[in-house]
Amino acid sequence: MPSFDIVSEFDSHEATNAVDQANREIQNRFDFRGVKAQYTLEGERVQVEAEVDFQLQQMIDVLRAKLIARGIDARCMDIQEPELSGVKARQAVDLKQGLEQEDAKRIVKLLKGAKLKVQPAIQGDKVRVSGKKRDDLQEAIALLKGEEGPDLPLQYTNFRD
Structure with missing residues (x-):
């Protein structure tokens, strides 16, 4: 996945x-x-x-x-x-380095509220997002990079197929 x-x-x-x-x-x-x-x-x-x-x-x-x-x-x-x-x-x-708990919760809420076919999960100071298709994950990244996304310096790492 x-x-x-x-x-x-x-x-x-x-x-x-x-x-x-x-x-x-x-x-x-x-x-x-x-x-x-x-x-x-x-x-x-x-x-x-x-x-x-x-x-x-x-x-x-x-x-x-x-x-x-x-x-x-x-x-x-x-x-x-x-x-x-x-x-x-x-x-x-x-x-500042690492996501704080309330920022991670805001990201999860934003992803779930967008009705995308992804499952976000908070893991320490990062958020892991998984989905069935690569396109769904790219939509999630586009949503966070867009104007609705949080005003945080985010990086998207460890992309696995």
Whole structure:
């Protein structure tokens, strides 16, 4: 019976490269001359540090552009509230990986509500979709990629015939 998995993940090595590229760009930009600004990657969290709040927003835009250039979907970024102190502004950006339980339930509900001939099942941090025909599975992928699909960075892996 054909099946595939719906996952939400990214390549951590590419995330490291994107953070390194963003650090290099910030060091070379004219509007950041003489400013102590940097990115620090700690696991799946990127710490953004600058002197003022306005610079944080510019740095997050640079980070977003570098992630997209490296093939990482920008929707995996969970931007936290900035921490402003006297001399430093700091903001955390979490890179989300894996489907949370409520997101997986929403995907299952969407697939079942579309009356497709597929059977979705939640398995940990992924959703396995199986059906009798390959065409049914491709319809499910098209539905999730369409405008009705969830606003999540989804990948479709482990397609088996």
